[in-house]
Amino acid sequence: MxxxxxxxxxxxxxxxxxxxxxxxxxxxxxxxxxxxxxxxxxxxxxxxPVANPGEEVVAEQAVSSGKEAFYAAMPRPFLFNLSDNGRTRLVEIKVQLMVRGTDDDTLIKKHIPLIEDALLTTFSSADIQKMSSPAGKDELRLLALRNVQNTLQPVTGRTVVEKVLFTGFVMQ
Missing domain, CATH: 1.20.5 (Single alpha-helices involved in coiled-coils or other helix-helix interfaces)
Structure with missing residues (x-):
């Protein structure tokens, strides 16, 4: 059993x-x-890849020039407020600019106030909803690049900045 x-x-x-x-x-x-x-x-x-006509021109210029890349950091981060449905949000963006050659590097450092104005104008007019997504940040980066290039073109006579890079991005 x-x-x-x-x-x-x-x-x-x-x-x-x-x-x-x-x-x-x-x-x-x-x-x-x-x-x-x-x-x-x-x-x-x-x-x-995202197809933008302005981006192709910048890429062609980068390939054609065999100069060394230099990165110019903006002296201060961009700190601004944006409204989101009646609520104010604080945004801080740290930016570096990529240029080719030592001549362009010194030229950028000479025109820092003009570049800061173009970037701050671009960032403060941005939409908070777009800035919350990676695609929106890329769009903002390209818009900032175009605005900086358009601002520097009359002063320098050529496009000096090849890329705008966000090295810090904080939203509260």
């Missing part, structure tokens, strides 16, 4: 352990699939 009871208990535990093994296997496969899909989506979204 005792032997039959122990045999019955052993027979009942084997299917449960097989069920647990199958359950853990299924959960593992689902987790690996979710991780793989997430990684693929994150990596593939960066590959799709």
């Amino acid at each position: 005792a032997e039959e009871a122990s045999l019955e208990l052993e027979d009942n535990t084997e299917p449960k352990s097989k069920k647990k093994l199958i359950l853990f296997g299924v959960i593992g496969v689902v987790l690996i699939t979710i991780i793989a899909v997430t990684a693929w989506m994150l990596l593939s979204s960066d590959d799709a």
